[in-house]
Amino acid sequence: DTAVSQTPKYLVTQMGNDKSIKCEQNLGHDTMYWYKQDSKKFLKIMFSYNNKELIINETVPNRFSPKSPDKAHLNLHINSLELGDSAVYFCASSQDPTFSYEQYFGPGTRLTVT
Amino acid sequence: AQKVTQAQTEISVVEKEDVTLDCVYETRDTTYYLFWYKQPPSGELVFLIRRNSFDEQNEISGRYSWNFQKSTSSFNFTITASQVVDSAVYFCALKSGGFKTIFGAGTRLFVKA
Structure with missing residues (x-):
């Protein structure tokens, strides 16, 4: 059973498009x-x-918007994709946000913007 | 401010050699946690070890060992008798105060047969 899963694994799209990456964890x-x-x-x-509340929001373009419908899911939506958004995006989870807990990572989504 | 430095960008060894990956961290907090993660060529990130700032005992797990020294702010990772399957990028990480984990830039290890 996959602990942290992401879809899709690969995403190739053109500049200007909007795309979403989904993440789910079954670790509780x-x-x-x-x-x-x-x-x-x-x-x-x-x-x-x-627990569905945003606690870290780094300096990223506001074209990136996360959404957490419940604590087992965290999706990432990206508007108006740019070439510089090409990267691997990893979802991760931890038992809670305090500093004692390690993170478990998903397999990554390789985003290529052409 | 917190910082993690992995000065070795790439290391290349021949199978069965021992190799040490260095990690130096900076934090003003007295309570913090240090981690090592492995990223093999397949791409996923795998947790290896966690160590808190109050526990300076070294740890050994099979061929892996970790040396934590607060006096030098270092948390080094040694692989004994390296194998080709150890080829990966290894990340050292720090979590202290707040919710963020700060990752080092990673050390790419090549183990040649």
């Missing part, structure tokens, strides 16, 4: 995250939700 965790990993493998936090 309270906290979920979105990370962006660039071509140099650098991992940067974008957003985090704890």
